[in-house]
Amino acid sequence: MAEVVEHRVEEMLPELEQMSRVGLFTKEETGQILTKRKVYEYKLRRKQKKKEDFLHYIQYETNLLALVRKRRERTGYSFKKVEIDNNIVVRIHRLYKLVLYRFPEDVKLWLSYIAFAKQLKAKDLVSRQYTKMLQVHDKKPELWLSAAKWEFEENNNPDNARGLLQRALRFNQTSQTLWQEYYRMELMYAEKMRKRRSVLDLETEGESDPVLSGGVAFIVFQQALEAIPDNAGFVIQFLPICLLFDFTSKQEQDICALLAEKFSDNPLAWDALARRHLARKSTSKNDAREDERKFHEVYGEAIGVVTSGEVWKLYINACLDLIQKAGKQSLQEKRLERALLVFEEARDVGHLTPDLYAKWTDLLQKTGSLTEALEVCCAALEVHPGDITLWEKKLSLMITVGKDLNMIQDTLDGARKNIPKKDSWPLVRMVLEHSIASNAAEDTVKLLEKSMIDPSPVSQPAKELYLEFEYLQHGMQHARKVFSRICEYKPVSEDVYRSYVSMEMAQPKPKMKLVRAAYEEAVREHGALSPNLWLDYIKFESCGLEGRLEAVGNIHFRAVKALDGEHNQDFIRRYTLMQTGCP
Template sequence: MADSARYRLEELTPVVAALHKSGYFEKHELKVLVETMHDFECKIKSTTLKKEDWKRYIDHQLKVEQLRKIRQATRRIKKLGEDEGRLARKGIERHIHFLYSRAVHKFKGATELWEDWIDFCQSSRSYKRLSKVIHEALSYNPGCTSLRLKATEWELEHNENPTTARVLFQDGLRKVKGNAAKILWIHYFQMELQYVHKLKSRQEALGISLSGEGDDEGDEGSNAEETAVREVLGGALAKLVLRNALSAFPVDLSMRRALLSVLNRHTIESAEGLEEIICCELKEKLGKMPEAWDVVAQHYYAKALGQKPWTQALKEATLAFEEGLHHAPHVVDYYVDFLLQQLNGQEQGKGDPSMNSGCSKDDSQQEMLKLQLRNICKQACKEGSCSDSVVLCWLDLERELGTLEETAGACALACRLRPLVPQTWMRHLSVETQLSQGTNSRFVKLEQVCLDALRHLLESPAVWRACMDVMLECGVVFKPVQELMIQLAMRGVQSSEMGELMGEFVSIVGRMDGIDCARSFFRKITASALSLHASFYKGVIKMEEEEVVSNTDAKRRKRISSLYEAAVLKAGQEDIELWVDYARFEYRNGGNYGHLLWRAEKAGHSAVDLDRLWQKGIR
């Protein structure tokens, strides 16, 4: 191993000598450099060689070359003979190429090494070597898309050889499948559009025009050539690539979206015809997919917005969405999202101000959008072809634009359509609460809505919170709701939020119907409950403690102690603060609080944590 490393370094002796003689590096610097290179050479000869070892070696040499270039620009370098001067200037660069060659032949499938080598060839202007590297990289990795794209970019941008670039694309499309082929088709199409743009720019710069008229009879060959060029300029090759790409992926929506995006970035005369091909494909072959119509509508809108007033661009998008509704009813979700974006001003500022009379939408346009949204959502909800977001959007618009009675009717329909969505019931409860003020018939309706909401969503904290707010505002506890709370307790309460709500509900019963009713209700819950969270007991204890403030009766203190005892037995192992609160209560009332802290420690809680919480409470 050491002999092999020494042999490799001996080959670099002329380079090291030239670097020293020319003044790029001092003698001691070269000594350190050679020792470091020796260590790297020994490392890459080991049996546990990894790609990272090569990368570290190459990175080291790249830094050395970078330092050489800096010193060349900042130092006075000695002029040497032609051969020695070339060695000093190019020796490290050649060694880096040699390292890349050794690395990629050791790890032929390491595409990142090949790509790094290609990038280095470009940065060092080693163009002859670059062509060989690209050919070799593709021969070992024919299915690597990134390598092939680098190769085609090189041929098109540097060599100005679109024919070879096309051959590379076509060869890649024969050898790869799936997403890799999709990427190649998209870039192939983009290349053809770029080629058309370059040809047109060249003709404009040279003042060439293709009239298509021959002056003599012998101009037939020239006319044929002009016709071919005219077809290319008209996008014939791009159109052919586009049709083949669409045929290769007949039902791929993401590819069609990407192709439209490519077209939007290129302004050529034939783009409109190519866009229409893609849009027709989306409508005919993917017409059952709602997202396809969204792509079409968004494209029409973006295209029109740069040329026409905003209202006209909106109309074109609307027509596309309306057409899509006949093929796929769930297009309405995308339709509503699009209009909401317009309403929220996310698309402002894209049009021509001179054509749009200012990009910001005035009040009449905002009102028009809201009415349009309202009608679309209403129709979709009546047909039952809508998502939860469309239903909620409709309810919000009805609340803003309609009367309370109209909104209540909409909420009732929404609750029938989406009985398991908490937000629909919460909106319904809010509207019915407003309508019930001073009206007995509506008060009965409000109670029924509460019951219906809880029957459908008995375990929803949001619905329980809304119903409790309703009862607080009305100043009455609905008795059937208490029965539903007992049913919930029978299922077992595991969450802290639900336990806290149950405790609050018991407090509401005490506030509305008296403390005795609340205690009776509490006993019913604990008697039927499968399991109860500690937060439930905390809520009830808080209610009892507030009652003690006005009347320090021993029986009530005993009742609170029994509540704490039940709570620690049920949830003492999970909740350390419950023990500390219990101990503080006994401490304030002259009880045996030390015994409780001892029990808490036996239940598995840290004595340090108990002492910290206790001292915090005492302070």
């Protein structure tokens, strides 16, 4: 092993001597480079080869090459590149080949080497490495696409790109992405050739050429359908690609005819057929209006053919997209009116889902039609009484339009009968916030009292809000009574105990006996899982004139006994830091 390393070191000496002689590095620096390389070379001679050793060596040599180039720029010395720069590059190539030979399964290594070759602008090397990588990783379509894209866009070699994609499809025949990108590449090639012929004034001669007209791309499309048959989504994905080019109108018609004939019962097919009219670049306002008319016409035909609710959902979402894209106010109002008509038609045939009802409500709210929005919400809940989002929207609208608090409370009661009580907190909170804002203290207390006996997801935040409400409204005396009442309804969250303690401690003369009782109740209920609670209890007894330092040891003992596992270790660590004065 030593003989091989020494031989490698001897081969480096002329290179390092040249670095020193031409003034790029000092003798001390070249000595450090030699020492570093020697360490790396010994690591590479281990019996158990490690990928990290190769990568560290490669990174070191790459950084050294960058430093050499920077110092050349600074000193203006551009000679001896063969003896210095090229030797470093050759060493990096050798290291990459060694690591790839031992770890060919690592895709990142291949891509790293290819990126290095691209930096050197070594196009032949990039092609060779792509080929070698794909021999090992032939089942990864994304790598084939990366190679083909480089060949077509950077190496300007469409034949190589086409060959790569054809080979890729032999290994990955059912890859939808490969077929789509192959189709795109053939159209891009046809466009490039058409532009070239346009420059040479040969447009007329090229019109009948199958390559220039996109015929080859259409053959790819047909082969794709043979490889992946009866897949409407797959066929639809070719349509946006086709619409990117101005010479593919015939192909667009053929794809649309196929969708209409073979997938007439598929809502997604009709959505694609309709939206293609909106994807065109209109040259005038009349063309844009005509395209939009055709869009609605296609969907009008679709809802007559497809009886499922999915087609209505797609139609409504497309109409909402149109509203978002409308620039002028007049156009937006026109599209809004049409969307509302579509919502009504979908409702009449019974194909509005809760989600679509919610979108209808939102649309009416944006236009300021709050009363109509509330009517829609009420109608929606007759059909979908178990949807919590619709109940939330109804309550919000009732509050906005100024409905009576009793009506709002009745609506909340109706909602809680139709949805699981454990999910009703957003509704309860909304009504409570409105009740508090309306200064309806009696109604607020009634609802809070009722919520305390609900499941935990409702009762826990309700108890905390109840305590805070009484403290702010009537002061500490009432808060103490409410806290005592809350403690009767277990479980009580840790946050409730903390809120009560902070209220007591904020008083001019806090009642320490009550604070200790609250801490005792809290650790009894949450002490097994909360190191923070025990630490706060200890801090309380350790600070101030009212604290009892003699109780700290007992609290610590109880905490260690109550906490298990990680909580125990966390408590001991943080208690030790607290004792030493660390935060």
